Amino acid sequence: MSFLERIAPPEIISTNGHLIDSLFMYTTVMATIFFIFVCLGLFGFSYKYSAKRNKKVDYTYGNRKKQLKATLLIGILVFVVIDLTITYRSNNDMIAEFWNFPKADEDITRIEVLAQQWMWNFRHAGADGEFNTADDVLSNHDLHIPVGKKVEFRITSKDVIHSLFFPNARIKVDAMPGRISRLWFEPTKTGVYDIACAEMCGTHHYKMQAKLHVHSPEDYAAWKAEAEQLAIIGNDTENIDNYWGWQWETSGKEDLAKNSENDESVVMKENN
Amino acid sequence: MTYAHGKHAAPTTFLSKYVFSYDHKVIGKQFLWYGIFFLGIGGMMALLIRWTLAFPGEAFPVLGPLLFPYTDGVVPPDTYSMLFTLHGTIMIFFAITPILIGAFGNYCIPLMIGARDMAFPLFNMLSFHIAVISGVLLLASLFTPMGGAAGGWTSYPTLSTLVGSPGSGQTLWCLSIFVLGVSSTMGAVNYITTVICFRAPGMGYFDMPLTIWGLWLTAILNAIFLPVLGAGVMLLTFDRVFGTTFFLAGAAATSGSGDPILFQHVFWIFGHPEVYILILPAWGMVSDFLSFFARKPAFGAKATALSMTTITILSTLVYGHHMFTTQMSPLLTQTFMTLTMTISIPSAILFANWLGTLYKGSIRFDSPMLFSLGVVFVFGLGGLTGLYLGTVSTDLYLHDTYFVVGHFHYTMAASVLLGGFAGTYFWFPKMFGRMMDEKLAKIHFWITMIGLNGVFMGMMVVGFAGMHRRLYNPFVYEFLEKLIPINKFITYSALLMGVGQLPFVWNFVYSLYKGKKAPQNPWEVGTLEWTIPSPPIHYNFEEIPTVKCGPHEFGNPNLKDGRDFQYQTEELV
Amino acid sequence: MQKISTQDMKHPKEIAFTILMVSWVMLFASLFLSYALLRFKETNWPPMGFESVSLLWPWVSTISILLSSYFLHAFSKFYDLKNIKKANKNLVITFLLGLVFLVSQKMLWSHMNEVGLVVSSGIFSSILHGFTWVHAAHIVMGLIGLCFLRKFYNNFGDESFQLRIKHVSHFWHFLDIVWILMFLTMFLF
Numbered sequence A: 001m002s003f004l005e006r007i008a009p010p011e012i013i014s015t016n017g018h019l020i021d022s023l024f025m026y027t028t029v030m031a032t033i034f035f036i037f038v039c040l041g042l043f044g045f046s047y048k049y050s051a052k053r054n055k056k057v058d059y060t061y062g063n064r065k066k067q068l069k070a071t072l073l074i075g076i077l078v079f080v081v082i083d084l085t086i087t088y089r090s091n092n093d094m095i096a097e098f099w100n101f102p103k104a105d106e107d108i109t110r111i112e113v114l115a116q117q118w119m120w121n122f123r124h125a126g127a128d129g130e131f132n133t134a135d136d137v138l139s140n141h142d143l144h145i146p147v148g149k150k151v152e153f154r155i156t157s158k159d160v161i162h163s164l165f166f167p168n169a170r171i172k173v174d175a176m177p178g179r180i181s182r183l184w185f186e187p188t189k190t191g192v193y194d195i196a197c198a199e200m201c202g203t204h205h206y207k208m209q210a211k212l213h214v215h216s217p218e219d220y221a222a223w224k225a226e227a228e229q230l231a232i233i234g235n236d237t238e239n240i241d242n243y244w245g246w247q248w249e250t251s252g253k254e255d256l257a258k259n260s261e262n263d264e265s266v267v268m269k270e271n272n
Numbered sequence B: 001m002t003y004a005h006g007k008h009a010a011p012t013t014f015l016s017k018y019v020f021s022y023d024h025k026v027i028g029k030q031f032l033w034y035g036i037f038f039l040g041i042g043g044m045m046a047l048l049i050r051w052t053l054a055f056p057g058e059a060f061p062v063l064g065p066l067l068f069p070y071t072d073g074v075v076p077p078d079t080y081s082m083l084f085t086l087h088g089t090i091m092i093f094f095a096i097t098p099i100l101i102g103a104f105g106n107y108c109i110p111l112m113i114g115a116r117d118m119a120f121p122l123f124n125m126l127s128f129h130i131a132v133i134s135g136v137l138l139l140a141s142l143f144t145p146m147g148g149a150a151g152g153w154t155s156y157p158t159l160s161t162l163v164g165s166p167g168s169g170q171t172l173w174c175l176s177i178f179v180l181g182v183s184s185t186m187g188a189v190n191y192i193t194t195v196i197c198f199r200a201p202g203m204g205y206f207d208m209p210l211t212i213w214g215l216w217l218t219a220i221l222n223a224i225f226l227p228v229l230g231a232g233v234m235l236l237t238f239d240r241v242f243g244t245t246f247f248l249a250g251a252a253a254t255s256g257s258g259d260p261i262l263f264q265h266v267f268w269i270f271g272h273p274e275v276y277i278l279i280l281p282a283w284g285m286v287s288d289f290l291s292f293f294a295r296k297p298a299f300g301a302k303a304t305a306l307s308m309t310t311i312t313i314l315s316t317l318v319y320g321h322h323m324f325t326t327q328m329s330p331l332l333t334q335t336f337m338t339l340t341m342t343i344s345i346p347s348a349i350l351f352a353n354w355l356g357t358l359y360k361g362s363i364r365f366d367s368p369m370l371f372s373l374g375v376v377f378v379f380g381l382g383g384l385t386g387l388y389l390g391t392v393s394t395d396l397y398l399h400d401t402y403f404v405v406g407h408f409h410y411t412m413a414a415s416v417l418l419g420g421f422a423g424t425y426f427w428f429p430k431m432f433g434r435m436m437d438e439k440l441a442k443i444h445f446w447i448t449m450i451g452l453n454g455v456f457m458g459m460m461v462v463g464f465a466g467m468h469r470r471l472y473n474p475f476v477y478e479f480l481e482k483l484i485p486i487n488k489f490i491t492y493s494a495l496l497m498g499v500g501q502l503p504f505v506w507n508f509v510y511s512l513y514k515g516k517k518a519p520q521n522p523w524e525v526g527t528l529e530w531t532i533p534s535p536p537i538h539y540n541f542e543e544i545p546t547v548k549c550g551p552h553e554f555g556n557p558n559l560k561d562g563r564d565f566q567y568q569t570e571e572l573v
Numbered sequence C: 001m002q003k004i005s006t007q008d009m010k011h012p013k014e015i016a017f018t019i020l021m022v023s024w025v026m027l028f029a030s031l032f033l034s035y036a037l038l039r040f041k042e043t044n045w046p047p048m049g050f051e052s053v054s055l056l057w058p059w060v061s062t063i064s065i066l067l068s069s070y071f072l073h074a075f076s077k078f079y080d081l082k083n084i085k086k087a088n089k090n091l092v093i094t095f096l097l098g099l100v101f102l103v104s105q106k107m108l109w110s111h112m113n114e115v116g117l118v119v120s121s122g123i124f125s126s127i128l129h130g131f132t133w134v135h136a137a138h139i140v141m142g143l144i145g146l147c148f149l150r151k152f153y154n155n156f157g158d159e160s161f162q163l164r165i166k167h168v169s170h171f172w173h174f175l176d177i178v179w180i181l182m183f184l185t186m187f188l189f
Helices: A003-007 A017-048 A064-097 A217-232 A253-262 A267-271 B016-018 B024-056 B077-114 B122-140 B171-199 B210-241 B259-294 B301-315 B330-342 B344-358 B367-389 B392-398 B402-433 B438-464 B476-513 C012-041 C056-080 C083-112 C123-147 C159-188
Strands: A107-117 A119-124 A137-140 A142-146 A151-157 A162-166 A172-175 A181-185 A189-196 A209-215
Touching: A003 A151, A003 B438, A017 A064, A017 B344, A017 B367, A017 B392, A064 B367, A064 B392, A107 A142, A107 A172, A107 B024, A107 C056, A107 C123, A119 A142, A119 B392, A137 A142, A142 A217, A151 A162, A162 C159, A172 A181, A172 B392, A189 B476, A209 A217, A267 B438, A267 C159, B024 B077, B024 B122, B024 B402, B024 B476, B077 B122, B077 B171, B077 B210, B077 B259, B077 B392, B171 B210, B171 B438, B171 C012, B210 B259, B210 C123, B259 B301, B259 B344, B259 B367, B259 B402, B259 C012, B301 B344, B330 B367, B330 B392, B344 B367, B367 B402, B367 B438, B367 C123, B392 C012, B402 B438, B402 B476, B438 B476, C012 C123, C012 C159, C056 C083, C056 C159, C083 C123, C123 C159
Parallel strands: A107 A151, A142 A209
Antiparallel strands: A107 A119, A119 A137, A151 A181, A162 A172, A162 A189, A189 A209
């Protein structure tokens, strides 16, 4: 394995992951250019104006008009060429892609995620399309999604703060107790990939991994049919641990709070 | 610049001279020893962490079996969490803060502004004693039944509440930080007052050396923002000890609807200024040293001071970029991103001024200068890599990866460490009246420089490859397995850097007793501390000096007597 | 410490006290910020079906600390007039009112415990208990500060004692204001 292959980030499997990589590369190029200037000054002046070569110094405080202008110009140049550009690009990317969550009526895969020490729980709505019913497909450690279709995650945590990280999609979001956070991407490639917890969550934080299985639509349909069947047969209605889900519509934290007061769902249920 | 202490007799007994001393010079040295002690502990912890990352499951050589007898010398996972938690805490609060702010602040402020002592010597002594109590509390937490704090130095709830970390280790951690906050606030009150009231007659704010500017701004940030951290850890202590639910939410909080994110807000309102609290003294020193050793007035000294002030103010407005992944509202996120980016204007001006100082100078490469140039280099890298993390979309990927670790080590560890070494080499003659060995200092510089760039550059590389932080064994993830060789390289670099500190320790201890006697002004610099003997007499200045020119008067063509600098007490020729 | 030039400048102790006050303001500001964030997160306040607490003891606290501020102010006025007797009376009343404040806080805590708002019963009682503790701890510091003023009759016209009176009373008035803010935001509304 060559060095460059070794340090390459994981393969991109989402429609918008390349935006992050390309912004990363732009920033790298600009930062390198400026850093080269700094190094030229640092090493060049150190060489040229060392005490051995240069005895007579230029007695200046650097407060002549010309010098002040030059300094200010450098500051503004950096700001415009690097900062404003990447802020602008990043902002566009966020608004057009990462914050542009699928609409309620779009045909997407919806998944609820519950993080706990040290495990990822995933919940598919099952045949009736409603969450938190007896036919929900529950899985932990393994997440199955179809390729070529947007997936939206609603994420919360049972105990401490975790962070759902898809290295191959270049995105992550924190899973916070008492809040529901959201994340979406659209997989473009089938295969098995890693899901990580990126936020320190205790001693076995490093073991808190899951696998992302991206299936072709046919495989996914087959998997889902089987899983739904198994869920209906195997779902123990007495097992309260199976009812950690919530209504998909309750997305914001206010709704979650209301929810917990009215029909004692999320928070209360987990207590029992 | 209206007040001065009178002359007072030096204490005679051992206790009043070395333990309960009011003398700022002694307190500065106390802080120096305290900081170096913790720097050693924190450094050893870093090596244990690095060893675990490069050789997971292998026994740490030599020391391992002694420290972890139950696992045959392998660092166990829970201990690993404690190690990186305490490594961070110790390095930030117990090594850098005491050395850069406690030691240099106490030692240099009165000497460089022409005062006989700090404004409130008693307060100053108490500040050190409280810091000692805080250090004892922290070390004591290691010996509690369930071990020390293990929630990361950021101690995010709910991991840091009883939900995630039972036992008294984390509680002691909170208390220790609170007590240290009290100590630092007392120090800060002292520094600010001293600079305002005790400058020598004739010394305006812009006649102060930039070191003092850095220390002064640091003290201001400390006084304003440490109470915020104090409030945060106090509420966390309440949660842990009295059962309040400020930071508890979700299923684990049986009775609460508090908010764990609240702690993150409070923590980073303090935490981001803290970054600048650590780096500002180093910036100040570097700005001075570049001018001192380039034998040329500091380029745009006023602009440098004002840039540092601007950064101080901006640093209070940008803390949200630590919390992008908590999904704040888009408006807040955009605001924090834009504000973060504006910091690069004053930073770029700082760099322009530093390079402007070197331009057409006559540079002497003594050890303080080498370390200062090193700071410019590593801070350039550290500052530029900050761009990726202030940008929301790249932060989505890089947040909580080793890229972040590499970035903040470049800014907070590498720059500050090199700045601290520069200061140590520079003021050692004044502190102890003896010179340190130049040759060993240069060896120390080059090994440290190679080592730390290997470590932190390596961290950024593995971070870009997706390796996230605080993993006991990252290689349980398939996509990280290929990074084992690079992690080994980082660990070897860290070992090299560790070994590179041996010449420094030897040099320091040897020079303390056997070093060449230092002349009054070995570096030929004109600031006030060099107008008095090395080491200074008990009350520093026989007569309070009158300042007649700036601190960076070098290479004035009107100077006739063979000198290329003039003292601040002399009329500008 | 001596003055070495005629330039008019605030005494170092005044500057130091100002900085300390900034620190304290930041401490309480962080608490109020936390309170605001926690409160606006909830749709109903008090949350989780709790009743607001009875205002009896908070009113007693408010009146006692307001009066104590008034008497402390009177004390420093009579100190300036060198009226030992009246100054002494005002200082003692201030101190006693401070004690009344502490007692009323203690009664408030007992009352809350009686009605089921114990410390660990959720965010509402956490805030009421936690923040009043912090404030009461500072009142204790203020009372200790007041003790340092008791020898005022030996120190008429002494600059550093005048500063001491000024700083203790500023600190006391500051705690007064903080309590009023807490009373308004946490108990009344």
